[in-house]
Amino acid sequence: MNSILGNWAEKFRPHPDGTQLPPHHGHCLGCGPDNPHGHHLVVQRRGEEVHAVHRFSERHMGAPGIAHGGAVATVLDDLFGFLLYLTGTPAVTRQLEVRYDAPVILGTSYELAARVVRDDGRKLFVEAEMSEVGGTTVATASALFLKVDIAHFDRGAPPAPVDLD
Numbered sequence: 334m335n336s337i338l339g340n341w342a343e344k345f346r347p348h349p350d351g352t353q354l355p356p357h358h359g360h361c362l363g364c365g366p367d368n369p370h371g372h373h374l375v376v377q378r379r380g381e382e383v384h385a386v387h388r389f390s391e392r393h394m395g396a397p398g399i400a401h402g403g404a405v406a407t408v409l410d411d412l413f414g415f416l417l418y419l420t421g422t423p424a425v426t427r428q429l430e431v432r433y434d435a436p437v438i439l440g441t442s443y444e445l446a447a448r449v450v451r452d453d454g455r456k457l458f459v460e461a462e463m464s465e466v467g468g469t470t471v472a473t474a475s476a477l478f479l480k481v482d483i484a485h486f487d488r489g490a491p492p493a494p495v496d497l498d
């Protein structure tokens with residue numbers, strides 16, 4: 334078992350509504366607090382949805398002052414990964430589609446919400462949106478996650494020491 338995911342099973346314990354969900358692991362690009370290049374996404378359960386408020390920083394710039402589309406996709410994909418705490422099974426992204434409706438401005442707070450729209454055998458169909466606080470939607474995403482055994486993650490090498498260059 335990959336040691337970084339060694340405690341993954343315990344993370345599937347029931348998470349009461351309104352509580353903050355644990356990061357996937359410390360080095361996760363989306364939510365890991367120990368990844369200096371990451372987004373440090375903080376996610377809560379709200380009913381059968383997961384929610385976050387997020388600001389992109391200069392580390393995630395595409396056009397000047399605007400978040401890179403890949404960075405936006407990363408955050409949406411990682412947010413989907415928090416739905417696994419509600420479904421109770423490991424799964425991975427098989428297909429991800431993002432619609433970019435408006436530029437995502439660095440340093441501006443955005444609200445994100447995601448939910449499972451269909452749980453069909455191994456397949457989890459999920460959708461999410463990112464909006465200005467109390468306002469206009471700037472991106473929507475849909476994805477297919479496929480449930481996998483935790484052994485799927487044994488293929489990954491343990492994280493190397495962090496290189497800040």
Ligand SMILES: CCCCCCCCCC(=O)SCCNC(=O)CCNC(=O)[C@H](O)C(C)(C)COP(=O)(O)OP(=O)(O)OC[C@H]1O[C@@H](n2cnc3c(N)ncnc32)[C@H](O)[C@@H]1OP(=O)(O)O
Pocket residue numbers: 338341357410411413414423424425426427428455456477479481486
């Ligand atoms: C511990 C958890 C940590 C979670 C962290 C979350 C972080 C955020 C999410 C991620 O970043 S995940 C990382 C990015 N994703 C990957 O690395 C996945 C790479 N892909 C794979 O490893 C394999 O493709 C995968 C395990 C997902 C699937 O391979 P399989 O051989 O097991 O499945 P297969 O391709 O046969 O498809 C299974 C079913 O899904 C169906 N399917 C596949 N692609 C589809 C598609 N695009 N649309 C509709 N159906 C599709 C396929 O037809 C089939 O249907 P049936 O069972 O009915 O025959």
